[in-house]
Amino acid sequence: MLLKKELSLNENYEVIVVGGGPSGCAAAIASARDGAKTLLIESTYCLGGMGTNGLVPFWCGLDNGGPLCSTGIGKTVIERAATRLYKGAGTPWGHTAIDAEGLKLTYDELVTEAGADVLFGTQCVGAETDGEGNVTALILANKRGLNAYRAKVYVDTTGDADLVAFAGGEYQLGDELGEMQAGTLCFTLSNVHLEGYEKINHTKIWPLPEGSGYRHIVDGHVVPAIIGENAVGFNAGHLVTVDGTDPLSVSENLLAGRQLAQEIVSRLKECFPEQYADAYLDRTATVLGVREGRRIRGLYTLTSEDYIARRDFPDEIARNCYNLDSHETKTERLLIAQGKKKAGSNERILYAPGESHGIPYRSLLPEKLYNVIVAGRSISAERPVMGSIRVMGTCFSTGEAAGAAAAQAVREGGYNFHLLNTDTLRATLKRYGANIH
Numbered sequence: 001m002l003l004k005k006e007l008s009l010n011e012n013y014e015v016i017v018v019g020g021g022p023s024g025c026a027a028a029i030a031s032a033r034d035g036a037k038t039l040l041i042e043s044t045y046c047l048g049g050m051g052t053n054g055l056v057p058f059w060c061g062l063d064n065g066g067p068l069c070s071t072g073i074g075k076t077v078i079e080r081a082a083t084r085l086y087k088g089a090g091t092p093w094g095h096t097a098i099d100a101e102g103l104k105l106t107y108d109e110l111v112t113e114a115g116a117d118v119l120f121g122t123q124c125v126g127a128e129t130d131g132e133g134n135v136t137a138l139i140l141a142n143k144r145g146l147n148a149y150r151a152k153v154y155v156d157t158t159g160d161a162d163l164v165a166f167a168g169g170e171y172q173l174g175d176e177l178g179e180m181q182a183g184t185l186c187f188t189l190s191n192v193h194l195e196g197y198e199k200i201n202h203t204k205i206w207p208l209p210e211g212s213g214y215r216h217i218v219d220g221h222v223v224p225a226i227i228g229e230n231a232v233g234f235n236a237g238h239l240v241t242v243d244g245t246d247p248l249s250v251s252e253n254l255l256a257g258r259q260l261a262q263e264i265v266s267r268l269k270e271c272f273p274e275q276y277a278d279a280y281l282d283r284t285a286t287v288l289g290v291r292e293g294r295r296i297r298g299l300y301t302l303t304s305e306d307y308i309a310r311r312d313f314p315d316e317i318a319r320n321c322y323n324l325d326s327h328e329t330k331t332e333r334l335l336i337a338q339g340k341k342k343a344g345s346n347e348r349i350l351y352a353p354g355e356s357h358g359i360p361y362r363s364l365l366p367e368k369l370y371n372v373i374v375a376g377r378s379i380s381a382e383r384p385v386m387g388s389i390r391v392m393g394t395c396f397s398t399g400e401a402a403g404a405a406a407a408q409a410v411r412e413g414g415y416n417f418h419l420l421n422t423d424t425l426r427a428t429l430k431r432y433g434a435n436i437h
């Protein structure tokens with residue numbers, strides 16, 4: 001057999017979670033706390049995904065002005081991370097800010113306290129299957145070269161459904177033209193003068209003055225959050241050709257993103273000298289901000305109608321309260337510029353405080369793959385709904401459900417997520433405080 005001859009094979013774990021972002025950390029915690037021997041694999045060198053490496057400066061999807069929507073592990077992470085947050089941190093709109101270093105440590109603690117092992121600097125680059133819909137081993141790449149890991153069940157929390165794609169599962173990528181939401185390279189500024197800060201309308205950096213020479217600023221997308229003393233985190237600028245599954249596209253957009261960040265800083269200094277004259281670019285994110293990747297074709301696909309109807313499901317394992325928030329693709333921008341499409345026509349349907357919809361267990365299950373479950377932004381959802389469930393609050397909830405399901409699949413034997421008793425799963429999630437109807 002190829003694996004035994006050519007790659008070392010590790011069979012020490014019952015559950016392997018691939019990808020240590022918010023969904024992967026929640027999955028690893030949930031799996032390990034329920035007694036499964038769990039390994040969390042992360043290609044970079046810290047946990048947290050977009051919230052840490054990506055420098056996303058604040059949380060979304062925790063609540064929408066009503067009671068907490070993302071309870072369970074999400075609540076635990078936010079509460080522990082908040083103890084490490086600068087006292088004046090936050091946004092003028094009341095979001096809880098993120099201190100990337102405090103959050104890294106929080107994930108390290110919660111994942112290891114739950115009993116999961118972590119393997120940093122290790123990327124899943126392939127999967128072997130038995131030809132009948134079961135993954136038999138992951139192919140991992142790290143400083144030891146290529147090696148194989150075999151578990152009973154696998155959780156794909158890569159954000160791009162990498163494992164599902166490697167195992168031959170079906171997915172969709174982008175819109176009918178294959179285009180995806182614009183990406184962003186987030187960054188932080190230090191030495192900002194914060195007097196009068198809440199009154200600034202940052203979007204005023206756009207339009208650019210005639211002949212300004214800024215080549216990369218395409219709109220006024222600037223969303224700041226105070227993250228420390230005189231320190232501001234920015235989700236700012238749009239990169240309109242990002243395909244996170246194409247390494248060349250990622251590379252080109254990282255190069256462009258670093259130039260874009262410098263341009264935005266210069267433009268902020270021009271527009272708001274009182275606040276930014278002395279500010280300097282502290283750092284850009286080490287990973288590109290990719291809003292949209294592969295969406296699995298699952299046993300159930302969450303639809304816009306489900307979203308609008310605030311639908312509940314009998315096999316519901318999470319709830320989502322965030323608005324539909326899709327950032328325009330390259331072609332959509334062109335159509336807007338030509339007056340053929342209304343700006344902002346990616347509808348941002350807002351729920352009233354306390355409103356939410358359910359997410360069914362089936363939307364985490366890839367068709368024709370049985371021992372793999374997916375959580376985070378790549379669950380089975382129509383594009384507009386993906387623009388909502390992708391936020392970190394909701395990723396915690398789907399991640400926790402996937403991890404609990406993985407531990408249950410190990411406990412029950414059979415290792416087939418499609419046959420799992422969802423009443424048992426829902427009872428487990430409720431016991432741990434999950435918000436499900």
Ligand SMILES: Cc1cc2nc3c(=O)[nH]c(=O)nc-3n(C[C@H](O)[C@H](O)[C@H](O)COP(=O)(O)OP(=O)(O)OC[C@H]3O[C@@H](n4cnc5c(N)ncnc54)[C@H](O)[C@@H]3O)c2cc1C
Pocket residue numbers: 018019020021022023024041042043044047048049050051056057058059060061122123124125157158159160162183184185186235288289290291375376377378390391392393395
């Ligand atoms: C620019 C931008 C701004 C955003 N702003 C906000 C915001 O303000 N608030 C909010 O709540 N959400 C925001 N989001 C959305 C949110 O951050 C992401 O959708 C969310 O982090 C997705 O979580 P995830 O766990 O699915 O994936 P990710 O956070 O992307 O984590 C995936 C992890 O898996 C690892 N990985 C990937 N592939 C592999 C592999 N093959 N092998 C091993 N490891 C792998 C990655 O390194 C990463 O750590 C923003 C997103 C972007 C891009």
